[in-house]
Amino acid sequence: MIRRLSADDPRFRRIDFSPGLNLLVANTTDSSGDKDSRNGTGKSSMVELLHFLLGSRTDKKSLPARKALRKISFSLELDWSGAKGGRLTVTRSGAQPEVVRLSQDVDADEAGHESLFDIDFAGPVDIPATRWTKLLEAKLFGLSGEHPGLSGRTMLSFLIRRISSHAFNTPTRTYSQQSEADAATNLAYLLGLDWKLAGGYREISAREATRRQLRQAVNDPVWGRIVGSTAELRGQITIGEEDVRRLEEQIKAFRVVPQYEELKRRADEIDREIRDLNSQDAIDRRNLSDLQAAVRDTTDGDVKYLEPVYRELGILLGDQVKRRFDDVKDFHRSIIRNRQRYLAEETESVETRLTGRASQRERLGTELQQVLRTLNEGGALEALTALQQALAQKQASVGALRHRYEAAQTLEASALEIKAKRLDLQRALKEDLDERATQTSEATVLFSEFAQRLYGSGRQAYLEFDAGPSSLRIVPHVDSDDSRGIGNMVIFCFDLTMAVVAHRHGRGPNFLVHDSHLFDGVDDRQLRDALELAAEVTEREGMQYVVTLNSDDLEKAQRKGYDASGRVLPVRLDDEYDDGGLFGFRF
Structure with missing residues (x-):
């Protein structure tokens, strides 16, 4: 679980989390404007900081890299089995994002060898950010060794969606340009499906992209001459091979x-x-x-x-x-x-x-x-040398023609090969889905249960699992009028289902984080029911749900009978005063 988010700047509003439901509430006033979170209270900024401390890549536009925050070191304390006291603190700054500091040398323990000092006396250790992401993959998702197509960072992006990446646009993607195959591979792992089969679509997509590029090159008047067609190249290779044979015979019969x-x-x-x-x-x-x-x-x-x-x-x-x-x-x-x-x-x-x-x-x-x-x-030695050089040049020319022929042949045959491989993959994935009915049923039942808690037993809700032509298709369905609010609640139910299933089977952490944008346009009753459902599920499953809310949304839920006692975090953000936001100052 996530335990504490802090910084070495005394103005920062430290947040202490607890098991179960955690509500980070931002007060709104009459003077509140329609501002994004970075210029407002800091609700979405908290999500960005969690990603930053959990190994996300950074650039000049990243929140911690901004001039006002670059010199601040942010820290996250979280549960970590094997660490002293069962907890680990990771610290990272925008000035040196490539390095993270761990409060204990758990890297040596994860690598399978002893630390230079006894763990009771081990102090902080600096490790590369890339190594930290590997540790997170091993500890949070049980991943070790090579696992092409799976990414701990991608799976964390499902569990901690970011508004800056447009992660609330669709349930099965974490950013708008994410490929279906990449997203489905990571979802398959979290839900207990054969992620390697799902990842096979990534290879097909890569081959299709390469084929498209080659096809465009062939159509180009300049590059087309480099690749050519199999018919033209076949004739050139025949003539070239005959020249090679003739030169070889001359050299063989040559007498100096x-x-x-x-x-x-x-x-x-x-x-x-x-x-x-x-x-x-x-x-x-x-x-x-x-x-x-x-x-x-x-x-x-x-x-x-x-x-x-x-x-x-x-x-x-x-x-x-x-x-x-x-x-x-x-x-x-x-x-x-x-x-x-x-x-x-x-x-x-x-x-x-x-x-x-x-x-x-x-x-x-x-x-x-x-x-x-x-x-x-016979002839002179110089003549023999000239013949040998001519043979070598001709052999090299024929070799280049063969490579071009293979490329052209691959290009012309790749469409059929890709189609055949896609059909084989679809067939294998369908068979695997039939064999994994237990896993798909568990997720579908949970999703249906959660959706009906929000919209009543008369609302049909289920998860669709299918081997599509371009990826494993995981589609959540809830009978609705396609309003934005219901669409957001579909994401809520899907994320909760995914987090519970992954945690139950040791394939994911025990926390889920949602930004307040998820509840934009959601009906007061559904908001109340969602908060109550999250509290019940996290208590039952031994998990943690962190959600940011505007105070007026919380009040709407309370007017519908929601009891927020013991669930609202002590820190309340405020957008009216300069020191009321997450960072304690405006920037």
Whole structure:
């Protein structure tokens, strides 16, 4: 139970709590305005301080971090089994919110080892705020080890709702942006259901969020090229794998030739020599053709036709002239013979050169073939290194393509997988709810009992437990006209049910705290009945219920016969005087 809320500032109005019903009443006067609690009496500020001292996270906007309060150290005394005297005091300030001071070294006891000093003489100890939240989870909620999805802070937010977080908007959430799966997981634990199954929806929600982000990325013209589609990537992977196979075969068959560059130069030289020989052959063949044509055109000079011609002309040639013609013919024949001999010698020379070059070309061709075969079968060490580098780059490229393919495949298949997993989870959760009929019945009966105490036995009230598509659905139902007052009383009955069930089975603390905002718009009779019901239940269950009330609301309940004797805390807050609020001064 919560025992005392105090501060090291003497102006602070210390509050001492007792078992059962505790009413912290704030007086209202004619001059009271419609102010929030931080600028008024401090009813909601008390709730904020309880959260602060029970390990809530803080920022610059948090109440204890405000300039007027930052240097004040606030303290909360509460029951703690194993501590000296059964009680523990925790102290924390807005100036150093990351550190909490415990009046005793209960951290060593919880960790399973002895303190440096005997517990009777152990003094205060400072521990990190994160460690304090772990101690609270272990002591108040029985949580130890890893419990993903469960949070002591979240469960405390159900037991101590905060108006600043809009926790009174709906029974099954503690703040407006809280996911259904996160809230339902923690409620499942408090009510004795399979919280791990309920937490499975958190994983599905996370996968859906990731899928939505990836889908948006794929639709983006830039990011879409990074992921791609399975059809495009499949073809790219096939081509890439073929390139890898080809390079691997080349490397496997590769033989390093030590004189590779020398052989390459020799091959170039042979190629040039063969081209030169072919050029020379072309010239000689053209010359040979000319020589052969010249041989064909060279013939003996025949002058026998001259004498008949002259005779027909009436000219008679003498013997001396005839002898002269014979001499000319003989001379001409000698010239023809000499020319034929010269042409024959030149032709033979050309043919000899052609034959020689053919042999030389054949020899060079054989050598070139051997050199090229050697070059084709192997290469230089640099060439092998280049091939290996090309293979490594291609393998890396194919690996990246496979990762993109897997991402695209996951994205395209994730919708079906998520749907299938959701159906499996719903089926398992429905079966579990059937098996846990005892737990659901206990909570439903309590809720119905509490609601009928407020609205009569004719009002149908129950808790609905169902495996929904996105979370475990826990829905409180009370036949009503959907007014704000009845909606707030649904939260009251639900919180009281949750606190009782959790405390009965060792899954929650023995206190419940409500801010006065819960009773806004509540009918006078329901307010009276709610206070009486809370007193009876907490006494019967050995629990504590702390509630803040405006004095005019209390007076309404008293006019309906409510007896507040012994339940109103000695400290009464007042918004008329500067020192009448919780902190004892205005800020």
